[in-house]
Amino acid sequence: EMCIRDRYQRRVRDTRNQTRAMSAFDLHSGYQHATSRAWHASDASLGREHLMLPLFVSNGTEREPVSSLPGVERVPAADIVDYARPLVARGVQAVLLFGVMTDEAVKTNDGACALANDTPVVIAARLLKEAFGKELLVAADVCLCGFTSHGHCGIMRSIEEGSENDGHGLDVEASAAQLGRVAAHYAKAGCDIVAPSDMMDGRIAAIKRELRAAGLGSRVGVMAYSAKFASALYGPFRDAAHSAPSFGDRRCYQLPPGARQLAQRAVQRDIAEGADFVMVKPASLYLDVIRDAANVSPVPVACYHVSGEYASLLAAAAANVVSLEAALLETMTAMRRSGATIIITYAVPQLLDIFERQEAERLQRREKSKYV
Numbered sequence: 001e002m003c004i005r006d007r008y009q010r011r012v013r014d015t016r017n018q019t020r021a022m023s024a025f026d027l028h029s030g031y032q033h034a035t036s037r038a039w040h041a042s043d044a045s046l047g048r049e050h051l052m053l054p055l056f057v058s059n060g061t062e063r064e065p066v067s068s069l070p071g072v073e074r075v076p077a078a079d080i081v082d083y084a085r086p087l088v089a090r091g092v093q094a095v096l097l098f099g100v101m102t103d104e105a106v107k108t109n110d111g112a113c114a115l116a117n118d119t120p121v122v123i124a125a126r127l128l129k130e131a132f133g134k135e136l137l138v139a140a141d142v143c144l145c146g147f148t149s150h151g152h153c154g155i156m157r158s159i160e161e162g163s164e165n166d167g168h169g170l171d172v173e174a175s176a177a178q179l180g181r182v183a184a185h186y187a188k189a190g191c192d193i194v195a196p197s198d199m200m201d202g203r204i205a206a207i208k209r210e211l212r213a214a215g216l217g218s219r220v221g222v223m224a225y226s227a228k229f230a231s232a233l234y235g236p237f238r239d240a241a242h243s244a245p246s247f248g249d250r251r252c253y254q255l256p257p258g259a260r261q262l263a264q265r266a267v268q269r270d271i272a273e274g275a276d277f278v279m280v281k282p283a284s285l286y287l288d289v290i291r292d293a294a295n296v297s298p299v300p301v302a303c304y305h306v307s308g309e310y311a312s313l314l315a316a317a318a319a320n321v322v323s324l325e326a327a328l329l330e331t332m333t334a335m336r337r338s339g340a341t342i343i344i345t346y347a348v349p350q351l352l353d354i355f356e357r358q359e360a361e362r363l364q365r366r367e368k369s370k371y372v
Contacts (some may be wrong), residue, residue: 030142032221035049052343055075059118067302069237080128092136097124097141107151110155137192142186157170159290167195172201193222193223197225208222223275225281230306233285235307279301300341313327
């Protein structure tokens with residue numbers, strides 16, 4: 001009985017401390033765009049406003065299909081408007097940019113090439129905002145893995161130490177500071193949201209500081225990859241983004257798959273540091289974590305239907321094991337039911353096909369009813 005009371009009192013105390021911490025941060029940055037305002041509504045429907053499409057933008061000159069991700073391409077940053085225009089016309093309201101560096105020679109331990117003015121994300125963000133303005137919410141993934149020579153998500157104290165310890169040699173403080181600089185760089189290029197996926201301790205606070213210093217603290221939201229698990233389902237993404245680690249693994253900073261309570265702590269940590277949105281990644285294998293986050297989070301919850309989840313559904317449909325339409329709708333509905341407001345998925349084009357067919361059928365029924 002005493003233990004139950006102590007746990008309850010600790011939970012109340014933690015909630016009060018969290019509320020006090022939140023009061024010190026910006027609220028406006030969470031609803032500066034019409035789409036992000038819609039994310040604050042509470043219901044379980046599935047529509048275009050709930051979907052965010054990942055886009056791989058490169059510093060190359062040709063579009064390159066990603067063999068492990070059917071229907072997904074690396075798109076040159078200069079061509080991103082032509083690529084996005086038909087999608088926006090069909091109702092895509094939000095995209096998440098991932099920068100792909102094709103020149104390995106420019107990558108360094110600290111990922112400094114992410115701060116260049118001609119980095120793919122900066123070029124793509126500027127072009128998209130010039131072309132679509134408020135019609136399209138532009139978010140950018142913030143991580144160092146695609147820009148570092150070793151492929152890890154932060155700065156190594158030394159390459160030798162990281163290599164000898166399977167990637168367990170990160171300088172967390174230096175990494176968080178660099179991530180803050182990269183996030184501010186993307187925000188200045190026009191991004192509505194910056195989305196740190198690195199899982200470094202303290203990076204949300206570092207990003208918020210840099211955004212405020214740039215005068216963007218109340219205008220640019222932070223979507224934290226809060227509960228990002230060390231999953232076996234990221235392979236196609238790493239192929240697309242050229243971001244696989246050259247040694248070791250990421251288990252020292254991504255969460256263990258069974259760590260439900262650790263995930264709750266990670267969500268609470270990012271909220272306390274000022275995150276405007278929190279995310280669970282992957283999605284379909286972690287519905288319990290999505291529900292946990294939704295139960296405690298005062299900000300909208302996103303989930304990432306990752307590359308392996310998407311590719312598996314397409315492979316099952318190609319083998320006539322499942323109906324792609326039925327499986328996609330069931331998967332997305334489960335994520336919404338679990339508490340996700342925002343679903344990041346490569347299946348947005350297929351879902352648009354479904355929505356458009358459903359809308360055409362509803363219109364047909366209405367037309368028929370006029371003559372009954």
